Amino acid sequence: MIPTKTAYTRPESIEEALATLADGARPIAGGMSLIPMMKLRLASPASLVDLSGLAELTGIAMDGSDLVIGAMTRHREVAGSALVRAQAGALADAAAGIGSPAVRNRGTIGGSLAQSDPHGDLPAVLLALGGSVEVRGASGSRTIAAADLAVGFLTTTLAADEMIVAVRLPGGAGRSAYAKFHRRAIDWSIVGAAAVIRGTTTTVALTGMAAVAVRATGFEVIVNAGGSLEEAARHAGDGTRPAEGLDGSAEYKRHLAGVLARRATEAALAR
Amino acid sequence: MATIEHRPASGGIGESVLRKEDAKLIVGQGRFVDDLVLPGMLHAAFARSPFGHARITGVDRSAALALPGVAAVLTADELGIAGGVPCASNPTGDTRQPRQPLLAEGIVRYCGEPVVMVIATNRYTARDAADAIVIDYEPLPAVVDGRKALAPDAPLVHGQYPDNLCCTLRHETDGFEEAFAAAPHVVRSANFNQRITPVSMETRGVVADWVRASGEVTLYTSTQVPHFVRTFVAVINETSESKVRVVTPDVGGGFGAKLNTYREEYLACAASKIVGAPVKWIEDRSESHNATIHGRDQHQQYEAAVEADGKIRALRFRAVQNNGAYLQLLTPSISHLTVFMVPGPYAIENISIEVRQAFTNTTPTDAYRGAGRPEATHGLERLVDEIADELGLDPADVRRRNFIEEFPYTTSVGLSYDSGDYGTALDRALELACYDTFEERRAEARGRGRYRGIGLSSYVEVCGLAPSAVTKAIGISAPGWESSTVRMHPFGKVTVITGSSPHGQGHATSWSQIVATELGVPFDDVEVIHGDTAFAPYGLGTYGSRSLAVAGAALYRSVQKVKEKGRAIAAHELECSVDDLEWADGRWSVKGSPERGATIQGLATSAWVAANLPPGLEPGMEATTFHDPPNFTFPFGTHVCEVEIDPETGRVEVVGYVAVDDCGNVINPMIVEGQVHGGVIQSIAQAIFEETVYAEDGQLRTPTLVEYQVPSAADLPRITSDRTVTPSPVNPLGTKGIGEAGTIAACPAVVNAAVDALSVLGIRHLEMPMQPHRVWEAIRNANPTGAAR
Numbered sequence A: 001m002i003p004t005k006t007a008y009t010r011p012e013s014i015e016e017a018l019a020t021l022a023d024g025a026r027p028i029a030g031g032m033s034l035i036p037m038m039k040l041r042l043a044s045p046a047s048l049v050d051l052s053g054l055a056e057l058t059g060i061a062m063d064g065s066d067l068v069i070g071a072m073t074r075h076r077e078v079a080g081s082a083l084v085r086a087q088a089g090a091l092a093d094a095a096a097g098i099g100s101p102a103v104r105n106r107g108t109i110g111g112s113l114a115q116s117d118p119h120g121d122l123p124a125v126l127l128a129l130g131g132s133v134e135v136r137g138a139s140g141s142r143t144i145a146a147a148d149l150a151v152g153f154l155t156t157t158l159a160a161d162e163m164i165v166a167v168r169l170p171g172g173a174g175r176s177a178y179a180k181f182h183r184r185a186i187d188w189s190i191v192g193a194a195a196v197i198r199g200t201t202t203t204v205a206l207t208g209m210a211a212v213a214v215r216a217t218g219f220e221v222i223v224n225a226g227g228s229l230e231e232a233a234r235h236a237g238d239g240t241r242p243a244e245g246l247d248g249s250a251e252y253k254r255h256l257a258g259v260l261a262r263r264a265t266e267a268a269l270a271r
Numbered sequence B: 001m002a003t004i005e006h007r008p009a010s011g012g013i014g015e016s017v018l019r020k021e022d023a024k025l026i027v028g029q030g031r032f033v034d035d036l037v038l039p040g041m042l043h044a045a046f047a048r049s050p051f052g053h054a055r056i057t058g059v060d061r062s063a064a065l066a067l068p069g070v071a072a073v074l075t076a077d078e079l080g081i082a083g084g085v086p087c088a089s090n091p092t093g094d095t096r097q098p099r100q101p102l103l104a105e106g107i108v109r110y111c112g113e114p115v116v117m118v119i120a121t122n123r124y125t126a127r128d129a130a131d132a133i134v135i136d137y138e139p140l141p142a143v144v145d146g147r148k149a150l151a152p153d154a155p156l157v158h159g160q161y162p163d164n165l166c167c168t169l170r171h172e173t174d175g176f177e178e179a180f181a182a183a184p185h186v187v188r189s190a191n192f193n194q195r196i197t198p199v200s201m202e203t204r205g206v207v208a209d210w211v212r213a214s215g216e217v218t219l220y221t222s223t224q225v226p227h228f229v230r231t232f233v234a235v236i237n238e239t240s241e242s243k244v245r246v247v248t249p250d251v252g253g254g255f256g257a258k259l260n261t262y263r264e265e266y267l268a269c270a271a272s273k274i275v276g277a278p279v280k281w282i283e284d285r286s287e288s289h290n291a292t293i294h295g296r297d298q299h300q301q302y303e304a305a306v307e308a309d310g311k312i313r314a315l316r317f318r319a320v321q322n323n324g325a326y327l328q329l330l331t332p333s334i335s336h337l338t339v340f341m342v343p344g345p346y347a348i349e350n351i352s353i354e355v356r357q358a359f360t361n362t363t364p365t366d367a368y369r370g371a372g373r374p375e376a377t378h379g380l381e382r383l384v385d386e387i388a389d390e391l392g393l394d395p396a397d398v399r400r401r402n403f404i405e406e407f408p409y410t411t412s413v414g415l416s417y418d419s420g421d422y423g424t425a426l427d428r429a430l431e432l433a434c435y436d437t438f439e440e441r442r443a444e445a446r447g448r449g450r451y452r453g454i455g456l457s458s459y460v461e462v463c464g465l466a467p468s469a470v471t472k473a474i475g476i477s478a479p480g481w482e483s484s485t486v487r488m489h490p491f492g493k494v495t496v497i498t499g500s501s502p503h504g505q506g507h508a509t510s511w512s513q514i515v516a517t518e519l520g521v522p523f524d525d526v527e528v529i530h531g532d533t534a535f536a537p538y539g540l541g542t543y544g545s546r547s548l549a550v551a552g553a554a555l556y557r558s559v560q561k562v563k564e565k566g567r568a569i570a571a572h573e574l575e576c577s578v579d580d581l582e583w584a585d586g587r588w589s590v591k592g593s594p595e596r597g598a599t600i601q602g603l604a605t606s607a608w609v610a611a612n613l614p615p616g617l618e619p620g621m622e623a624t625t626f627h628d629p630p631n632f633t634f635p636f637g638t639h640v641c642e643v644e645i646d647p648e649t650g651r652v653e654v655v656g657y658v659a660v661d662d663c664g665n666v667i668n669p670m671i672v673e674g675q676v677h678g679g680v681i682q683s684i685a686q687a688i689f690e691e692t693v694y695a696e697d698g699q700l701r702t703p704t705l706v707e708y709q710v711p712s713a714a715d716l717p718r719i720t721s722d723r724t725v726t727p728s729p730v731n732p733l734g735t736k737g738i739g740e741a742g743t744i745a746a747c748p749a750v751v752n753a754a755v756d757a758l759s760v761l762g763i764r765h766l767e768m769p770m771q772p773h774r775v776w777e778a779i780r781n782a783n784p785t786g787a788a789r
């Protein structure tokens, strides 16, 4: 619980931040994941660049028909935003259910997506909503689609000198909801499900069923072919091999995937 | 027995006075060990074993020694200390007490056992250096389960013994087998009271200051037992008791874990002597998960011989207690406390008990809030519900039919229960819980897709540890008395010095209330100090819900001594006989002419001025009492819990909780209620959330608060608490103790409620903690087609 020595800077411009990143610094946003990892010495960055001084990285606004959220926007602001609630109910649900009030006051949307924790709620939400992240690095800007961001346990396709500046959610996402299951109120999800209904198509993505968020294809196929939610729920976890642990067996988690996919879909339908 | 007068006085006995110790804690003006900074102070960190069982084949300290700021890197060789962490418990006379060296010597026996100690200029460097030490280990086969440890082919935790047995506790009443055979029904029940980890807000911590020039040692430590620590530091660190001063500043929780002396306390003293500077060590949060004792870990089997009406004629109890790798201060006595409470509140005349204690490659277990008594209550209260279930009886009726009704009552294990009225507490709990109308709530919940259940738990516990002759008889090599000094100052203000060192219980408030009532001085004129062996009389410490019953009684007696001295001075000043005086409202006055009198505070001034004292009377107004109680006290009560279970996820939610406790006379109802709430939630935590888990190879699988599931307020119910009052005849205050009642009562109430909820599915048993995946699996196994929803 004692971190190693680390340097620290808090730049006020993106250019400065990018230069520091290019020098090998690691970004720190809310610190809600990075600081615990440093205390456990699972991460020992030689230097940190604090993104909290970058005003451009915060805020929630419409850009045309897209909803754009700055990377440093805190979970609490996302959860409380009427715009998010109206445009992307699943994201509002998920942000409201993250950790405790203290964690929501500090933790950010960009940090959560960069962290790529298999039990974090936001990657599945981004995947179901078909969102993307806007990234800047020493060599310029690019956009990474949700499905291309996370590649493994705590691993993304972000380069070390890149940072997420914003999250973009396409307009017309329709009705959506997120359902999570955890043991204690402050916990990460054991399993979670984000459901999005666009017209007659239902999309569901799952948290906690693999190293990264995955689509519940078994569930989607049945629902989109007009099958019942109960029948679809039995197939939500098809093809997944979630980790067995103190929080339950793979079988239990596949079962939960069905329950939560159904509950999220029901909640989306009710919106 | 003297009785106390319940006069309404501001801040007196029986009032919910706000706790005087809280203001400074709330505004951050408390002083904890980690707040202390001494000149030239260095910091310690440890390299601890990553293996459950291994041979140390090499230690390379060079990289650590090369780091700037490192003052010393110590192994067992450099320390050269022959002693080990003491165990003060030998309940069988032949209990195996393997030495627990301060740093591992050749072999590590549990994950987290300290191997090397680093001293450096700051905590960060100390940690870096500890991580830089290269220790070569040759892993050995490990055993973590108490039952497996007692199997013939188990790996040996301590090679000097032929097996892993620490000791066997046995007790059987005459004619047991005949009595058992005579009853028509036999009901069996088995439980695992899982291992849990004490998690206090403040972890352990020490600052040791060994002044080489004088040989004086001051040890600041976060403990429940400063005087014990002093005695043992003198022994282990080989110095004079009178050279050692132990100071316990504010302590942020203990729960029994700090009713111990630990390696780090002796090591910090030894290191301070070696480096010639004060040494601080603050246990970090994750370190605490394996460096501080664990609690419980008892496998139990019950067999009851019962009549058709549920009356228990004979009870057989077999258990295996997992003691861990070494014995801490009272390890073998914890399951001995289970033994004492096996019959609980019931008149069970025939009893047969055998508890085998095992060594395993795990952190030592010892007292954790309730200490042995929750285990006894849990197993028994589950058994009573199983009896009711098998015989088709109401669980409340089975309890009532078996309750002890006449007091004092000598149980089949030989304890003498002081006083009680179990039926009244049960009735009150059922009434508050609306037991009669429960079936309506069950049906309503079913309509919402939930299974709802109700569960009871009746308990009696043993507190007020203890008569010193008894502690000796049960193999504890420490007495059970307690001390208090009452000192009146020249203007009549009062300082109370208590030997019992609190860690959150509110002694300062309760003790002030006792003085306010008994001495008739304002509550705010009383200060209570404790926790420094330099000024406090020897005290045995705060644990086992004993402080009020034992130290409170010592205080009561000191107050009476002061009062009597005041009476002698008053009689002298008023020129009358002491028999002509009467006491009221803090004043001695002449019977029949109340205007002729003197206040105790004024008399304290007279005692200080000392110019007009009765011949032969010493100046000063002060008294100290060492009180050795004649018996234990036996608080009791009944708790009722209601749960709802979501069959789709397996989540068990406590939706209603009623606690009716009887802790005898109450000094401060709010403090009592706080103790009940805290205990109940700690026990609900054991029932539903918390479990310390080891892998077969000895790795701790719950090493941080992510895996080890301490619930928060958001996960816990509203608690309704109420009391009955049956004074204890054992002490002049008539108090019994309330610190552990909640942890003793709640687990079985919660599990009984969950089993009741799922009984329609044919479920008869649920193992703790009732985490969602376990409950879901139980439902699925009972109902494989998945129809339950």
Ligand SMILES: Cc1cc2nc3c(=O)[nH]c(=O)nc-3n(C[C@H](O)[C@H](O)[C@H](O)COP(=O)(O)OP(=O)(O)OC[C@H]3O[C@@H](n4cnc5c(N)ncnc54)[C@H](O)[C@@H]3O)c2cc1C
Binding pocket: A026, A027, A028, A029, A030, A031, A032, A033, A034, A035, A051, A071, A072, A097, A098, A099, A100, A103, A106, A107, A108, A109, A110, A111, A112, A114, A115, A117, A119, A120, A121, A122, A158, A162, A163, A164, A165, A186, A187, A188, A189
């Ligand atoms: C008690 C507790 C409970 C929690 N419960 C939940 C939960 O229920 N659900 C959930 O989803 N999460 C939960 N979390 C995690 C929380 O959401 C964190 O806030 C989140 O994982 C990381 O966000 P952060 O802003 O704190 O990032 P940080 O911890 O600061 O950083 C995390 C990682 O992202 C990198 N990073 C940060 N910002 C950027 C950026 N803009 N560009 C590139 N890389 C970046 C950092 O270098 C680091 O590697 C919990 C955390 C705690 C402590």
